[in-house]
Amino acid sequence: MKNIHRRSILLAAACAAAITSASLGLTGQALAQDASKKQLIIGGTAGSNIDQLQAGIVPLLQKKGYKVKLVEFNDYVQPNLALADGSLDANFFQHEVYFNQFKGDRKLDLVALTQGPIAPMGVYSKTRKTLADAKSGDRIALPNDPSNLARALLLVQQAGLIQLKANVNPLRVSELDVAQNPRKLKFVPLEAAQLPRSLDDVQFAIINGNFAISSGLKLQDAVVLEKTPDHYLNIVAVKTRDQQAPWAKDLAQAFHSTEFKSVVDTKFAGYAKPQFLQ
Numbered sequence: 001m002k003n004i005h006r007r008s009i010l011l012a013a014a015c016a017a018a019i020t021s022a023s024l025g026l027t028g029q030a031l032a033q034d035a036s037k038k039q040l041i042i043g044g045t046a047g048s049n050i051d052q053l054q055a056g057i058v059p060l061l062q063k064k065g066y067k068v069k070l071v072e073f074n075d076y077v078q079p080n081l082a083l084a085d086g087s088l089d090a091n092f093f094q095h096e097v098y099f100n101q102f103k104g105d106r107k108l109d110l111v112a113l114t115q116g117p118i119a120p121m122g123v124y125s126k127t128r129k130t131l132a133d134a135k136s137g138d139r140i141a142l143p144n145d146p147s148n149l150a151r152a153l154l155l156v157q158q159a160g161l162i163q164l165k166a167n168v169n170p171l172r173v174s175e176l177d178v179a180q181n182p183r184k185l186k187f188v189p190l191e192a193a194q195l196p197r198s199l200d201d202v203q204f205a206i207i208n209g210n211f212a213i214s215s216g217l218k219l220q221d222a223v224v225l226e227k228t229p230d231h232y233l234n235i236v237a238v239k240t241r242d243q244q245a246p247w248a249k250d251l252a253q254a255f256h257s258t259e260f261k262s263v264v265d266t267k268f269a270g271y272a273k274p275q276f277l278q
Contacts, residue, residue: 038065039068039069040251041087042070043090043091043092043093044071044072045093045214046073047212049092051268056254073093075191080102080110083110083237091236092236109241113243115235116236116255117272119268121206121207122207122224122226123222124206131161134161137183140203141195144190147172149189150173153187162181165179196212204223236252256277261277
């Protein structure tokens with residue numbers, strides 16, 4: 001019995017060693033693949049986000065020997081799903097608040113790699129020159145995803161048109177949290193990409209900067225532009241397992257480079273920027 005027990009222990013130890021050796025081999029192979037990876041697929045939403053990648057990031061990565069394919073999206077859902085399922089290596093389209101909420105809700109193993117510039121959210125109108133010109137019953141279209149809906153309502157409150165309930169989470173505000181609305185403004189939540197098209201049907205539309213620009217609107221056309229806080233700056237997202245990969249470090253370095261800063265300063269004037277690009 002002692003010999004059988006001893007053989008069982010030796011067999012278990014041998015199996016464990018084999019598994020450990022195989023695991024180390026796979027890890028080493030993965031690291032080698034990461035080190036040699038030179039083809040990247042990066043997603044971004046139409047307008048300012050994809051434009052920044054094309055003008056400022058792709059050329060820097062190409063200088064380091066990468067072949068980069070950009071994939072353009074017209075919504076805020078698919079880029080993260082495509083990243084999670086491996087169709088993308090990285091994406092650049094969303095702010096931190098939206099990212100944290102989305103990946104938490106969908107249980108996605110993603111991480112923010114670095115921040116980047118964002119075209120500020122703005123209030124646009126074809127019939128009113130200022131928000132102060134808002135009349136009783138005016139319709140205001142705004143994004144329907146929770147984080148940007150809250151962001152838009154805070155912008156309306158900052159203009160003095162509504163008062164939100166006290167002690168509400170400012171990152172999760174909805175129309176139900178409007179405590180005072182003396183002009184009886186009507187809020188019309190729409191998919192963010194559709195907001196520019198709503199300008200013929202509403203008095204105001206609060207539009208994310210990338211979709212405003214992709215529709216032909218200019219930042220200087222806005223009735224009001226948001227003073228963008230840091231948590232609404234764009235982020236570059238990658239899978240958690242990839243954040244230490246050499247290609248991911250090169251991608252982050254491109255966003256921090258003086259060359260990219262020069263591109264932003266000359267081609268994307270008026271954008272909100274992280275401190276390292278100031």
